[in-house]
Amino acid sequence: MxxxxxxxxxxxxxxxxxxxxxxxxxxxxxxxxxxxxxxxxxxxxxxxxxxxxxxxxxxxxxxxxxxxxxxxxxxxxxxxxxYVPPTYPETAAAEAFGRGLARLHLRGAPAYGSPPPGGPADAWMGLAPMRNEECPDWATFYGSHRVLPYVRMCVDQGLYDAGQAQVFERLCARLPELGGPAEPPSRLHGDAWSGNVHWGQGAVWLIDPAAHGGHRETDLAMLRLFGTPLLEHILGAYEEAAKDLDAPLADGWRERVELHQLFPLLMHAAVFGAGYARQALRAAEAALAR
Incomplete structure (x- = not known):
């Protein structure tokens, strides 16, 4: 059919x-x-x-x-x-991708939470609904539209009790301090897990976006979440390019990886269940302990 x-x-x-x-x-x-x-x-x-x-x-x-x-x-x-036929990962392609991703992020976005021009506010990340709504800063956007809605979905499914939900609420209250120095919104792919990093024709292509204005560390954290090939080559080239563009990553960005992985983990928990819910809770607790 x-x-x-x-x-x-x-x-x-x-x-x-x-x-x-x-x-x-x-x-x-x-x-x-x-x-x-x-x-x-x-x-x-x-x-x-x-x-x-x-x-x-x-x-x-x-x-x-x-x-x-x-x-x-x-x-x-x-x-x-x-259609882009797949090929095997290559170091040169990984490094070119890292440099290109740094440039892409720095193209910027109108605001945190802004959808792509012509795109709907109510979008999707895989099988989960995703709301893109402009916010004045990253902490407001990330807490209101990327963490708490999925925590509520998990509570409704019995994946978290009230005490566990409060862990995420405490974290969201502290996002302004936990998120590092403020920076302008970046142009994000939004779902940059390894399956959406497509190796083909001697390059790395981005497919299946959940694009929006967000924090560039979120894309970098998503690359790490499910094991992107040649990741350290990608990240090394990204860091060098960001410095060359006079926009280096803020100190401590690697320590904030778990914070930025919360959204995809919670989204996966809401769609796929308890294993991801436990992982998201551990990530929230680790972020709060820093």
Whole structure:
């Protein structure tokens, strides 16, 4: 049934016949379209998901700092994008990615919590809803829209009791001091785990964004969360580039990794359950103990 629906959707969006459909996991398909070669067709997670992804890819790719797939078309349910064949990780590509990511972050954003231009405020990160709402500072944004909503979801599912929820509330009250020196909002990918760091054509591509204005340390922490290949090459090149751009990372950024991993851990807990809930609680306790 999915094969038929994606065929019909792509033909409607592109106006050319589809000659082949091959599933590539979940609601993602590789599609051969007449005159267009192989494309990726992806079904959105929920309302606004495809619009958010298309806007995010345009925003991240605006200056060519890091390659992103070209969006051919999208509607309320499907997005059709360039297909980039995968290759193996390489040191040169990792270091180029680190330098490009530093430049991308420093392109900036209108505010913490701002969505990409043309993107919806109500977006998605994987299977979880995600609210992008402009805030005056990082602590307000991160606590109100990236930590506490998912803590409440976990409480509703019985994953945390009232005492455990209070750990996160105490942490959010201390975010202004725990988050390090204030800095302008960065242009974030927002979901930079290893599965969205795509090695292809001798480069590192960013795919599947949850793009928004945020703190650049959040993207760096997400790279570490699930084991991105050649990570130290990426981070070393990033640090050098940030210094060259007169915007070095603040002292202690490596000690704040767990703080910035709270959002993806809580989101995973709300979607996938108790294992991530325990990990998020440990991360919150560790951040409070610093």
């Amino acid at each position: 999915l094969d038929m629906s994606v065929r019909e959707a792509v033909e409607r969006l592109l106006g050319v016949p589809v000659t082949g459909v091959r599933r590539s996991g979940g609601a993602v398909c590789l599609v051969t379209a007449e005159g267009r070669g192989v494309l990726v067709a992806k079904q959105g997670s929920g309302p606004g998901a495809t619009a958010a992804e298309a806007a995010g890819l345009r925003w991240l790719g605006e200056h060519g700092d890091v390659p992103v797939p070209r969006v051919h078309a999208h509607d309320d349910e499907w997005i059709v994008m360039e």
